[in-house]
Amino acid sequence: MSGSEDSIVQFDNVGLRYGTDREVLSDISFTLYPGSFYFLTGASGAGKTSMLKLLYLAQRPTRGAIRMFGHDLITQPRHALPEFRRRIGTVFQDFRLIPHLSAFDNVALPLRVSGISESDIQKPVSDMLDWVGLDHRRDARPATLSGGEQQRVAIARAVIARPEILVADEPTGNVDPDMAVKLLRLFEALNRLGTTVVVATHDVQLLRKVPDSLIMRLDKGALSDPTGALRYPPRRGM
Amino acid sequence: MALDPLVRRTAPRFGSESARMLPQTRIAGPMPWVMAIMIALTVMAAGAGLALNNVATNARDEISGGITVQVVEGAPASRERQARAAVSLLRARDDVASVRRVPDEELADLLEPWLGEAANDADAVPTPALIDVRLSGPVTAPRLRELRAQLLAQVPAARLDAQAGWLAPVFEALRSLQYLAIGLVLLLAATSVAAVWLAARSALGTNRDTIEVIHHLGGTDGQIARIFQRSIGIDAALGGLAGLMLGIGAIFVLGQQFAALGSGLVAGGTLDWRDWLAIAAVPVAGIVLAVLTARFTVIAALRRML
Numbered sequence A: 001m002s003g004s005e006d007s008i009v010q011f012d013n014v015g016l017r018y019g020t021d022r023e024v025l026s027d028i029s030f031t032l033y034p035g036s037f038y039f040l041t042g043a044s045g046a047g048k049t050s051m052l053k054l055l056y057l058a059q060r061p062t063r064g065a066i067r068m069f070g071h072d073l074i075t076q077p078r079h080a081l082p083e084f085r086r087r088i089g090t091v092f093q094d095f096r097l098i099p100h101l102s103a104f105d106n107v108a109l110p111l112r113v114s115g116i117s118e119s120d121i122q123k124p125v126s127d128m129l130d131w132v133g134l135d136h137r138r139d140a141r142p143a144t145l146s147g148g149e150q151q152r153v154a155i156a157r158a159v160i161a162r163p164e165i166l167v168a169d170e171p172t173g174n175v176d177p178d179m180a181v182k183l184l185r186l187f188e189a190l191n192r193l194g195t196t197v198v199v200a201t202h203d204v205q206l207l208r209k210v211p212d213s214l215i216m217r218l219d220k221g222a223l224s225d226p227t228g229a230l231r232y233p234p235r236r237g238m
Numbered sequence B: 001m002a003l004d005p006l007v008r009r010t011a012p013r014f015g016s017e018s019a020r021m022l023p024q025t026r027i028a029g030p031m032p033w034v035m036a037i038m039i040a041l042t043v044m045a046a047g048a049g050l051a052l053n054n055v056a057t058n059a060r061d062e063i064s065g066g067i068t069v070q071v072v073e074g075a076p077a078s079r080e081r082q083a084r085a086a087v088s089l090l091r092a093r094d095d096v097a098s099v100r101r102v103p104d105e106e107l108a109d110l111l112e113p114w115l116g117e118a119a120n121d122a123d124a125v126p127t128p129a130l131i132d133v134r135l136s137g138p139v140t141a142p143r144l145r146e147l148r149a150q151l152l153a154q155v156p157a158a159r160l161d162a163q164a165g166w167l168a169p170v171f172e173a174l175r176s177l178q179y180l181a182i183g184l185v186l187l188l189a190a191t192s193v194a195a196v197w198l199a200a201r202s203a204l205g206t207n208r209d210t211i212e213v214i215h216h217l218g219g220t221d222g223q224i225a226r227i228f229q230r231s232i233g234i235d236a237a238l239g240g241l242a243g244l245m246l247g248i249g250a251i252f253v254l255g256q257q258f259a260a261l262g263s264g265l266v267a268g269g270t271l272d273w274r275d276w277l278a279i280a281a282v283p284v285a286g287i288v289l290a291v292l293t294a295r296f297t298v299i300a301a302l303r304r305m306l
Helices: A047-056 A078-085 A103-112 A118-131 A147-159 A177-193 A204-208 B018-022 B031-063 B078-094 B104-120 B141-154 B163-206 B208-216 B223-259 B273-304
Strands: A009-016 A025-031 A037-041 A061-069 A088-091 A165-169 A196-200 A213-217 A223-225 B064-070 B096-101 B130-136 B159-160
Touching: A009 A047, A025 A047, A025 A061, A025 A223, A037 A047, A037 A177, A037 A204, A047 A165, A047 A196, A078 B208, A088 A147, A103 A118, A103 A147, A118 A147, A118 A223, A147 A165, A147 A177, A165 A177, A177 A196, A177 A204, A204 B163, B031 B223, B031 B273, B064 B078, B064 B141, B064 B163, B078 B096, B078 B130, B078 B141, B104 B163, B141 B159, B159 B163, B163 B208, B163 B223, B163 B273, B223 B273
Parallel strands: A037 A196, A037 A213, A088 A165, A165 A196
Antiparallel strands: A009 A025, A009 A061, A213 A223, B064 B130, B064 B159, B096 B130
8 A cells, every 4th residue: 555654544545335326425535634624515315424434443444554652454354443443533423412410420421431441431521511602501412401511511522531532413403603713723723733623524625624634525325625625635634 | 721641552451440431230131130140040950969869878888888687577576586596697797787677566657657556456467577776888789698698598488688779769869860950050051152142242232332432432342341241240149149148048957848858858958058068059150150141252252343
């Protein structure tokens, strides 16, 4: 596989199809570098969610090669994948909060999965809930939260363990413009700390709010590269 | 907000918080009740099997080496003379551990239920003299043959029977009942496994979204399986305890009723401390079985996910 040694993610001629349908992603090749901020854009049905599923390891490609964190993921045994997943934060489009857990416990989940002791969980989770403006709703179950509040809990859960890659599927879709900007600032803060951020969105206004971001555009399963981000290493430490 | 590097990358495990990953529906759910019924039935079957084993063992010990000598002679004087001769001959042998002439009164009492008052009248119904003999060591066919030959030479009216011989059908029946009890225990264990398998699959289906989220957050199959193990283990423990109480209660009541029969054979079926220990192990085995079944079911289902 071609590509730089210091890349964090590399796709090489990746194709994905579900069952016997036509490919939803075709010949996808790109390289993501540590500390970069990417927007993945495209119309509905362009394949953004499928691409993100490959990035957060919910799906294996039907062809091609993927390297992540310096490892060939195609040849990784199944039991090795959880360790990779713990290095990736994911904001799902439908939030996927656990309904019987409080906002606090939902946010704490990645830390508990990683084996962090309860005493080390309390403060960072409280701080994170405070940052997304939900500390007063820490004991609330998802069903009692508004759509925007649920989305903020989902984002807090995705970033709490300080992942090396953050993958977010339409993370600002259900929040007001002020909160959308606030959440983007959180992603930028994470990005400054070294996290590679990939945000899928169809909101072009959002792209302008992160001026140094790089753009990947999907159209009917094919990838275009309007900022040249995918062919050349971008600047570091944006 | 400070984002400290919190996450350890190796050896993840859930702490006690894992119990909260699944909604807790125990008591209201069917699992503890199913387990309670299964464990109660298994405890009763195991108790019955152990009691039958004790009955058989005690009876076998009691009649091992036992011989009954009857002096079948109509004339009372001759019967008495031959009985005395038989007792003397038997006591003279080195391989005879004990000899007891069954007193006529005891014989009459034994026969009274069948013969009525006539059993006390030796003239009305002549009864044989009975001698209860215990050999040192088991009764074998050659020993019996040799003893019979010696006895008949001096006591022509003597009839010899090994006690184990006429109780053999009883032992066969007891053995069959023991096999039945073992079969019941195995069937109940298989049914418990099936019940836990169904419960685990149902819980997997109900909590699929939760499992997928934990899976995507980097939860391992072992971590997810442990959530179910813990949940089903607690259900099984609650059910097992209730089942044990129910089963022991049933054994106790049945024991009282059988004890009231006053039969020597039944009295031999009393459970000792080792039996109670085995019965107490039934719910423990049930919990282990439930936890292992849950683990294998959940892991098999998770393997179908990436």
